[in-house]
Amino acid sequence: MRFAEFNAIMLLTDGFGGFGGISQFNKDFLTALDRSKVVTRTFAFPRLIRHTIREEIPESVVYFRAAASGKFSYFHQVMRGLNLSSNIDLVICGHIHLLPLAFLASQTKRARLALIVHGIEAWHPTRHPIANRIASRVDTVIAMSRLSAERFQEWSDVPTDRIFVLGNSIDLDRFTPLPRDPLLAARYGLEGAKVIMTLGRLSKSERYKGVDEIIDIIPSLLAEIPNLKYLVVGDGDDCGRLQEKADGLKLSKNVIFAREIPEAEKIAHYSLADAFVMPSSGEGFGIVLLEAAACGVPVIGSAIDGSREALLGGALGMLVDPHNPDALRQAILETLRTRLSKRRPQGLETFATPSFQAKLGYWLETQAKPAATLAA
Amino acid sequence: MCGIAGAFAYHGMLDQRHHKVVRNLNQWQAHRGPDGEGFWSSEDRTAVFGHRRLAIIDTGPSGAQPMSDITGRWSITLNGEIYNYRALRRELEILGRKFATNSDTEVLINAIAQWGEEGLRRLRGMFAFALWDDQEKELWLARDPYGIKPLYLAETQDVLWFASQARALSDCAPISSKRDAAALVGFYLWGSVPEPFSWWADVRPLPAGHFKRICPSSKRAHSRQYYSISAQLASPSTHAMSGGSFRNVIADSVQHHLVADIDVGVFLSAGIDSNVIASLASAKTRGLKTITLAFGEYKGTSNDEAPLAELAAKSIGSVHQTVRIGKSEFEELLPDFFKKMDQPTIDGLNTYLVSRVAAQHGLKVVLSGLGGDELFGSYPSFRQIPRLLKLAPLAPIVVPIGRLVDRVSRELFPSSLPSKLPSVLAYSGNILDAYMLRRCVFLRESLDLLLDRSWIEEGFVRLHEAGSQEAILEPLQRASVHAQISALESCCYMRNQLLRDADWAGMAHGVEIRVPYVDRVVIEAIGPWIASKDPPRKSDLAKVSDQLPREMHERPKTGFLTPAHRWVTGDPKSRRGLAQWTNIVPRLMRSGLARSATAI
Numbered sequence: 001m002r003f004a005e006f007n008a009i010m011l012l013t014d015g016f017g018g019f020g021g022i023s024q025f026n027k028d029f030l031t032a033l034d035r036s037k038v039v040t041r042t043f044a045f046p047r048l049i050r051h052t053i054r055e056e057i058p059e060s061v062v063y064f065r066a067a068a069s070g071k072f073s074y075f076h077q078v079m080r081g082l083n084l085s086s087n088i089d090l091v092i093c094g095h096i097h098l099l100p101l102a103f104l105a106s107q108t109k110r111a112r113l114a115l116i117v118h119g120i121e122a123w124h125p126t127r128h129p130i131a132n133r134i135a136s137r138v139d140t141v142i143a144m145s146r147l148s149a150e151r152f153q154e155w156s157d158v159p160t161d162r163i164f165v166l167g168n169s170i171d172l173d174r175f176t177p178l179p180r181d182p183l184l185a186a187r188y189g190l191e192g193a194k195v196i197m198t199l200g201r202l203s204k205s206e207r208y209k210g211v212d213e214i215i216d217i218i219p220s221l222l223a224e225i226p227n228l229k230y231l232v233v234g235d236g237d238d239c240g241r242l243q244e245k246a247d248g249l250k251l252s253k254n255v256i257f258a259r260e261i262p263e264a265e266k267i268a269h270y271s272l273a274d275a276f277v278m279p280s281s282g283e284g285f286g287i288v289l290l291e292a293a294a295c296g297v298p299v300i301g302s303a304i305d306g307s308r309e310a311l312l313g314g315a316l317g318m319l320v321d322p323h324n325p326d327a328l329r330q331a332i333l334e335t336l337r338t339r340l341s342k343r344r345p346q347g348l349e350t351f352a353t354p355s356f357q358a359k360l361g362y363w364l365e366t367q368a369k370p371a372a373t374l375a376a
Numbered sequence: 377m378c379g380i381a382g383a384f385a386y387h388g389m390l391d392q393r394h395h396k397v398v399r400n401l402n403q404w405q406a407h408r409g410p411d412g413e414g415f416w417s418s419e420d421r422t423a424v425f426g427h428r429r430l431a432i433i434d435t436g437p438s439g440a441q442p443m444s445d446i447t448g449r450w451s452i453t454l455n456g457e458i459y460n461y462r463a464l465r466r467e468l469e470i471l472g473r474k475f476a477t478n479s480d481t482e483v484l485i486n487a488i489a490q491w492g493e494e495g496l497r498r499l500r501g502m503f504a505f506a507l508w509d510d511q512e513k514e515l516w517l518a519r520d521p522y523g524i525k526p527l528y529l530a531e532t533q534d535v536l537w538f539a540s541q542a543r544a545l546s547d548c549a550p551i552s553s554k555r556d557a558a559a560l561v562g563f564y565l566w567g568s569v570p571e572p573f574s575w576w577a578d579v580r581p582l583p584a585g586h587f588k589r590i591c592p593s594s595k596r597a598h599s600r601q602y603y604s605i606s607a608q609l610a611s612p613s614t615h616a617m618s619g620g621s622f623r624n625v626i627a628d629s630v631q632h633h634l635v636a637d638i639d640v641g642v643f644l645s646a647g648i649d650s651n652v653i654a655s656l657a658s659a660k661t662r663g664l665k666t667i668t669l670a671f672g673e674y675k676g677t678s679n680d681e682a683p684l685a686e687l688a689a690k691s692i693g694s695v696h697q698t699v700r701i702g703k704s705e706f707e708e709l710l711p712d713f714f715k716k717m718d719q720p721t722i723d724g725l726n727t728y729l730v731s732r733v734a735a736q737h738g739l740k741v742v743l744s745g746l747g748g749d750e751l752f753g754s755y756p757s758f759r760q761i762p763r764l765l766k767l768a769p770l771a772p773i774v775v776p777i778g779r780l781v782d783r784v785s786r787e788l789f790p791s792s793l794p795s796k797l798p799s800v801l802a803y804s805g806n807i808l809d810a811y812m813l814r815r816c817v818f819l820r821e822s823l824d825l826l827l828d829r830s831w832i833e834e835g836f837v838r839l840h841e842a843g844s845q846e847a848i849l850e851p852l853q854r855a856s857v858h859a860q861i862s863a864l865e866s867c868c869y870m871r872n873q874l875l876r877d878a879d880w881a882g883m884a885h886g887v888e889i890r891v892p893y894v895d896r897v898v899i900e901a902i903g904p905w906i907a908s909k910d911p912p913r914k915s916d917l918a919k920v921s922d923q924l925p926r927e928m929h930e931r932p933k934t935g936f937l938t939p940a941h942r943w944v945t946g947d948p949k950s951r952r953g954l955a956q957w958t959n960i961v962p963r964l965m966r967s968g969l970a971r972s973a974t975a976i
Binding site: 004039040041053056057061065081084 | 830960
């Protein structure tokens with residue numbers, strides 16, 4: 001039983017009131033800090049709050065909403081927080097772009113510094129030379145996957161003993177198999193169709209989700225399965241181009257763009273799919289693959305990025321090379337032709353919330369020990 | 377004093393699953409009653425009672441609980457003692473009531489059977505009970521006027537659950553473990569969870585001095601108040617009580633609190649409160665045992681209570697024991713301390729430690745001087761609040777200026793000023809603000825660094841809606857500031873912190889702590905004097921005994937000092953007591969005990 005206070009600061013891009021994989025990870029991470037037996041309090045500074053916060057903030061987390069009002073406010077609020085809080089033992093940097101400020105905070109408070117590496121954002125040196133220089137000085141790199149850790153190590157020279165591969169967390173009580181919702185299916189015209197689905201942000205700068213690769217093979221898939229429809233869920237500045245591409249291939253009736261959906265409708269959307277396909281080439285982990293699998297949807301992921309680790313090397317879903325259209329086509333056909341009732345694959349518990357919390361809790365206990373003990 | 381638990385079905389009957397929960401509650405509370413376990417179900421299977429017994433009066437099998445009266449109509453599970461049970465029994469026997477045991481429990485049953493709700497007002501003691509009326513198919517739940525004994529309730533769709541400890545319900549009953557925002561905010565403000573809330577949103581205390589009668593048709597009946605402590609301070613007397621009358625009131629209370637079929641001891645400090653009790657008790661008890669807890673670290677310093685307590689013990693001729701505790705022993709005990717803690721509190725450690733010593737010396741019942749400061753105006757609040765309220769007439773000007781000063785100084789000098797100093801003017805507008813300034817661990821303005829805004833906003837809304845402090849002062853609109861402070865200290869600080877801690881921390885070792893100053897008859901007798909222009913002081917109490925050492929009169933009030941926080945943090949500058957523990961107590965409590973029983 002540890003008696004003294006142990007406080008943490010977390011700088012993050014978005015979390016509560018946010019949307020997407022990184023937002024969800026940050027929420028899970030803050031919740032796990034709250035549940036740990038070590039952390040007294042966490043002061044969290046979000047760079048962005050997209051929507052009104054409806055989630056319950058964990059009781060030992062103070063979420064500085066005022067920080068999410070622009071760069072100047074962010075800097076001001078973090079500095080104010082540092083000034084007001086007496087002792088900080090750990091600074092957690094939720095994104096490599098925030099590393100310079102996190103480093104300043106850790107130096108000011110003489111606290112340990114941990115950097116979270118989600119995926120592709122840290123596979124190569126960033127555009128910020130200061131962040132790149134500081135990267136090797138962090139005390140711990142918390143990586144979503146071994147692949148991301150290795151890619152980060154290649155350019156930052158962080159020693160291996162500072163790497164902690166945490167993985168992602170999935171709430172198996174929330175993501176559960178459901179029957180297809182006929183009203184939702186009607187919204188997208190999916191009645192009677194075989195549906196493949198991808199969910200993710202469609203960003204011009206990050207065209208790695210594999211949506212292009214799927215659209216490219218839709219015509220040949222239609223030759224085999226005429227009632228096939230491809231539902232693309234998610235929004236971003238690349239959405240228009242993808243839509244034009246589908247239209248150009250005369251696939252506007254078969255490729256449907258759902259755009260951004262409310263978080264509350266996510267599970268119902270997964271439940272529309274007969275297969276969840278994301279032949280990505282830059283995914284740090286691919287939590288959406290696990291979410292779909294938890295909803296009982298067969299999953300096809302990438303063999304060449306963090307998805308391989310998320311799918312436990314193929315135990316939780318099929319792995320394909322995204323640059324091999326034939327392999328991708330075969331995998332989709334095989335999956336759609338194998339009629340199975342919705343069933344979760346064995347092994348998902350590896351990433352269940354309690355495992356995630358236990359793993360992080362164990363690491364936090366090592367952080368709370370005096371340096372001498374750690375050295376010993 | 378014991379541990380009680382039970383369930384009541386609003387619809388249908390209770391089955392084995394419900395019985396299992398009540399048995400789990402019993403098991404959870406086993407430390408409260410190591411002398412026996414009881415379980416009872418009504419014939420129609422609407423109500424189930426559990427009981428863990430600490431045998432003090434009628435210690436044989438006839439005093440076991442749950443207990444039914446001679447007619448079989450009434451059955452009870454009781455936690456507490458009825459000090460005037462002998463007098464009540466004589467009165468009831470004259471009225472034709474028959475008794476099968478020598479216990480106070482049976483007297484309580486008959487008092488309710490004879491006088492109904494009026495019977496509650498005749499009881500002198502500390503109690504929380506559930507009583508089943510098999511004729512009317514009605515459940516009674518009641519708690520003593522001061523709230524010395526706890527009683528927590530939790531409702532699910534068809535069942536009402538109750539237990540002596542909130543944590544037991546949270547662990548065993550099929551309810552959520554959701555946090556109550558009002559409790560969270562209240563804990564950081566006051567250092568304990570303020571009633572009418574508990575740490576868990578689904579668990580509520582039955583308010584002190586309230587009762588509840590429930591039958592299936594009166595589903596979810598509201599609790600009703602049968603006694604108000606603050607109302608006893610509403611009518612000032614025009615003159616002070618005579619020394620003789622006052623002595624008789626205190627001596628009578630001590631005598632009543634000695635009622636037991638086993639030895640009763642006294643917790644003795646270097647203060648007047650406990651020494652007056654010990655002096656009066658020693659006159660009634662041959663070979664009275666007194667116990668003083670001291671800390672090795674304080675030996676030879678002015679903080680050491682042991683030498684003066686030993687001198688006093690010698691003077692009254694008690695069998696005295698001083699036990700010194702050091703850092704290593706303290707560290708060994710802390711995990712159990714947090715495991716037994718019912719709801720987060722920044723106090724209770726001293727009671728936990730001294731109760732352990734009492735148990736080790738074979739005592740199951742001990743008298744404590746708790747409550748003397750509230751009656752005799754010896755907290756700093758009785759001096760400081762009236763001074764602050766001199767600014768109240770200028771509140772429309774002073775308070776806004778004060779808020780500005782507060783805000784600016786907190787921005788400019790965030791950590792260099794004492795936390796309450798910038799807020800003095802802002803909190804001078806009325807007695808509740810002034811009391812908050814005096815008593816709070818953290819002020820409203822400091823909370824945004826401790827809790828998220830969502831918790832703070834919801835918590836304050838719920839605290840405001842509950843209006844519990846306003847309700848305490850409601851009968852005292854025309855009373856003196858001194859009387860209002862006495863009421864707030866008695867019904868907030870003492871009830872939510874001192875009495876609650878005395879319950880779980882004593883029960884952690886199977887020790888019943890009795891509090892002669894926290895007594896309905898005492899407050900009825902001296903309440904008007906407290907409300908008068910010349911209220912009683914500690915010096916008046918000191919005159920009750922002529923055996924107190926002279927040095928005791930001259931000793932300044934210090935409160936009970938512990939070096940605990942310094943031991944924990946290793947910070948030599950650490951200040952007294954456990955106030956700074958507020959930040960770490962919830963986590964330590966959570967680490968100390970996982971959910972231990974299975975719910976339905």
